[in-house]
Amino acid sequence: MLNEAFTRLIEMNKLIEQKYGQEKISPNLHLCLHICECALDYGPLSSFWCYSFERMNGILGSYNNSRRNIEPELLRIMSENTILQYFLSNCDNDHLFSSLEIIEPRKSVGSLAALDDFASDEYQNFIRLSLIEEDSAYGTECFPGLLMKPRKETTLPNQILDLLVEFYNSLYNDYCFISIYSIIGSNNGTVVNPRIIQYGRIRIGADIYGSVQAARHEKSSYILARFVHYDGSIDVYPGQVQFYFEHTIHLNSSRSLTHSLALVKWYKPVQDHSTRYYCQVDNDIKSCNMELWTNEFYDMRRDSIIPIHHIIGKFIKCNFDTGTRKTKEYMAVIPLNKKISF
Known part of the structure; x- marks a missing residue:
């Protein structure tokens, strides 16, 4: 049944590409091709948390980009945020720390904020x-x-x-x-x-x-x-x-x-x-x-x-x-x- 579902999902993506063009193939349509693999690795889909895909899409979609070279721009933004987070958590200079707080990323909201309350x-x-x-x-x-x-x-x-x-x-x-x-x-x-x-x-x-x-x-x-x-x-x-x-x-x-x-x-x-x-x-x-x-x-x-x-x-x-x-x-x-x- 999983193999049959995987085959039909591929055919669906091909039909969408033929009908509407390659630009209509969204990340969700690509991710659905991994459902079969995930089910074989981790069991029924209800037995593990699938919403990380949606959360990651929401985080990436919130970044400003030129809508032309999205992939390298997103990678550059994540690299810059990683460097800033490193300085915020490791620097000992009070002046540098107070300066970097101005560009510190916004605090987590929703269920992610619950994880900020404890170490x-x-x-x-x-x-x-x-x-x-x-x-x-x-x-x-x-x-x-x-x-x-x-x-x-x-x-x-x-x-x-x-x-x-x-x-x-x-x-x-x-x-x-x-x-x-x-x-x-x-x-x-x-x-x-x-x-x-x-x-x-x-x-x-x-x-x-x-x-x-x-x-x-x-x-x-x-x-x-x-x-x-x-x-x-x-x-x-x-x-x-x-x-x-x-x-x-x-x-x-x-x-x-x-x-x-x-x-x-x-x-x-x-x-x-x-x-x-x-x-x-x-x-x-x-x-x-x-x-x-x-x-x-x-x-x-x-x-x-x-x-x-x-x-x-x-x-x-x-x-x-x-x-x-x-x-x-x-x-x-x-x-x-x-x-x-x-």
Whole structure:
């Protein structure tokens, strides 16, 4: 099918050139000839970010040119901007720096501006925590982003509060945490207050993650996170965020910690890990970055509460049917790359 689409795109370009002339062959018509190659390299088009082409076209189109020798003029402009950026970031002379600020390029806008709020080493440290290979997050660490509206102060239901108590007990081994409803009959223990600040979205870098509580952003509520099994192996699970929240725990009279957490429902794998399905292109031994899971959730338990630092990315959810006579319906998990480059 990809080969057929590639052949038809070539024929389309030829027809446009014959009908309207070579000057009507735009950069987009040229880029569409690389769709087949990109799909074979990276899997389905929905599994990676394609909008960089459009963004680059917008940046190049904003530069002034004579509309005669566009290519060398654009290359010269980019070369000059690179030299100016080098001087702005490396010069020690205050007078030179203040002079070059006059011709400094305009600041980024839109989603690109989100990447200007933090350093790359901060984002790399956040990614390291999400991998949980060397170190794991507590939820109190800084992260390159912010919690976003809709925001409200509310009280956790008893069932979720019990999960939060269990989460804290597994996180801090030197303390014993109890629910505020269990104070009667218990003299020892740090009380966990059910009051939280609930959020519907978060921004990590330039990525916006939604939740079930923010209905307009429910499509971005599907996340991936890593878990360590009892045998030490690490596996990635897909889930759907119910909401994000901040909770403050008072360890003693002089020490309190605020945690940034997410309540997630996790999907069940197909039967077990040994029978999980992977998709392939023809008979190629290299599988695409897409898996098949069930549409069923695990019951709520302690692992349903995670620090937002453990989120490794988003995925697209779609239905996938297998079989001919007896059809089985699965959920296709297609990971999305982060909107970041170093």
